[in-house]
Amino acid sequence: MALLHKLLNGIHFTKLCGIQDAARCFLLGPVFAGYPSRLYSSIKKTEAASGRSSPEGKTHGVLEKQTKSEVDLGLISPKEKIEIIFDKAIRAEIKEHFKLLTKEVVDRWIGPEGHPLHEVLLENTRVMWQFRSDEDLDKWLVTSDKTIGGRSKAFLKMASNKQSALFYGILNTELPHDGETQRSGYCAMTSRIPRGAFERKMYYDWSSFNTLYLRVRGDGRPWMVNIKTDTDLIHKSQHLYSYFMFTRGGPYWQEVKIPFSKFFFSSKGRIQDSQHQLLTDQISSIGFTLADKVNGPFCLELDFIGVFHDPAHTEEFAYENNKKICGNL
Structure with a gap:
């Protein structure tokens, strides 16, 4: 588990959004494969945050003037280096699944599907x-x-x-x-x-x-x-x-x-x-x-x-x- 943690922390993908999905599905399995929005919510645009210019010479202020369609769609420039932090997404998914597991245990303790036994019988x-x-x-x-x-x-x-x-x-x-x-x-x-x-x-x-x-x-x-x-x-x-x-x-x-x-x-x-x-x-x-x-x-x-x-x-x-x-x- 520690080796997987280090491996995921050190992964950087550039230009290849399709490979991001493939790597996520291969490394994390079906439990986390269906949640791309949460993974992409943790993307940090390192160059834009630091205020440095992009490879094309665009500063952070200029990037804010992108077309409305690009801003609405949340598009990322193919030449922009991005960093995906898997830890935050993995922790969020594990936390959510443990909440579901807790609810299942509590419902089982109360009765079938969370209903008291006397209600189920009637x-x-x-x-x-x-x-x-x-x-x-x-x-x-x-x-x-x-x-x-x-x-x-x-x-x-x-x-x-x-x-x-x-x-x-x-x-x-x-x-x-x-x-x-x-x-x-x-x-x-x-x-x-x-x-x-x-x-x-x-x-x-x-x-x-x-x-x-x-x-x-x-x-x-x-x-x-x-x-x-x-x-x-x-x-x-x-x-x-x-x-x-x-x-x-x-x-x-x-x-x-x-x-x-x-x-x-x-x-x-x-x-x-x-x-x-x-x-x-x-x-x-x-x-x-x-x-x-x-x-x-x-x-x-x-x-x-x-x-x-x-x-x-x-x-x-x-x-x-x-x-x-x-x-x-």
């Missing part, structure tokens, strides 16, 4: 995601067939009243001209996997609930609701539990309730003969996919996504679990 509903600000949108990822060369477009933004989110775009089933792709035309939004201290993967525990509860307003298109469980193992990275959500269209909100027992198991986009029950104690993410092969615009408005316990629903698994058909599950 809890019948829980709102997992709601859409009230731009920070709520940052918890989601938007993808489309553009990743494989398709032409669909998808966007996610807050509604004008700031009380819901709009997932909208244009679905296009035209195949990319690569000679390999046989199917195209999908748009999806997926929740980010929760992260704890030191970028550890966290999971949602929904074992006290048996139903997914959504309040949406669609345009009449059918959507696929996808739930992903623990994906630490490589062979499970393509596993999904899915069910259909049929929207009505029109101006009225629609409350959708989907029991967890209805979700069917698929792998790499194919429904499997051997069905497995959804285990709700390690949920990593939830998502919505549109792939109904109908070209044109689409729009799905979301108010909140939650879970609740329906005492009237007693079904454990809706699909056949015959060992002669499915094998040993």
Whole structure:
């Protein structure tokens, strides 16, 4: 650790902003790779601070008269020698992660996810995601067939009243001209996997609930609701539990309730003969996919996504679990 400290203290990068990012990722790892703004906040312009002229003959006073665009963007002259102080950034990140770790320990001591045990036992509903600000949108990822060369477009933004989110775009089933792709035309939004201290993967525990509860307003298109469980193992990275959500269209909100027992198991986009029950104690993410092969615009408005316990629903698994058909599950 002392050797790494000395190494980082002695590093100076000139002209090569791209190499700065590469060195940061290589030496510091994924924990500190996503925070360039904090690292660059500790940059000291040594020559400007001392009042000496730059290699081009510009004094500190002249440098202040740079164009407004350069000042706003915080651009650094490629010939200017800069010094990056890693210690301050590293200490700030470690301090922040230890704060998260302390919060996790305190919440664990109080009860599940920081709620007292008696409240958890009496809890019948829980709102997992709601859409009230731009920070709520940052918890989601938007993808489309553009990743494989398709032409669909998808966007996610807050509604004008700031009380819901709009997932909208244009679905296009035209195949990319690569000679390999046989199917195209999908748009999806997926929740980010929760992260704890030191970028550890966290999971949602929904074992006290048996139903997914959504309040949406669609345009009449059918959507696929996808739930992903623990994906630490490589062979499970393509596993999904899915069910259909049929929207009505029109101006009225629609409350959708989907029991967890209805979700069917698929792998790499194919429904499997051997069905497995959804285990709700390690949920990593939830998502919505549109792939109904109908070209044109689409729009799905979301108010909140939650879970609740329906005492009237007693079904454990809706699909056949015959060992002669499915094998040993």
